[in-house]
Amino acid sequence: MAKSEVIRMINERLYVPEAHLDDVTLAVVLNLLIGEMWNCDEETLRIHESGVARFITQRGGMHGVENRVLAEVAAA
Numbered sequence: 001m002a003k004s005e006v007i008r009m010i011n012e013r014l015y016v017p018e019a020h021l022d023d024v025t026l027a028v029v030l031n032l033l034i035g036e037m038w039n040c041d042e043e044t045l046r047i048h049e050s051g052v053a054r055f056i057t058q059r060g061g062m063h064g065v066e067n068r069v070l071a072e073v074a075a076a
Contacts, residue, residue, distance in 0.1 A: 006032045021059055023067045029055065030073055 009028050013019040033048040052074050056062060065071040 003032070003035060006035070021055065023065065023070055026052070026055055026065065026070050026074065027067075030070065 006028060010025070010032065013022075013025040013028065019025055029048065029052055033045065033052060036044050036048060056065060056071075056074060059065055062071050062075065065074065
C-alpha cells in the first residue's frame, strides 16, 4: 500500500511543471528506490536508478541538486 502511494505521489509531481524537477520529487523517487532494495529485483532497481540519473541530468548534473544530502544519496 505504501509503494502504490509513493508511485502516485511521483506521478502527480511529474505532471506539475513547478514540481517536476524539484528536490522533493527527487526525495520521493529515492525513497521508492530505497524501498525496492528489499525486493532485490534487479530490473526494477535499474528502472528507478535510470529515473534518478535522468532527473539529475535534467537538473544540470549533481551540482544542480540543491540539497547536498539528496545528491549524496543519489550518488550512492
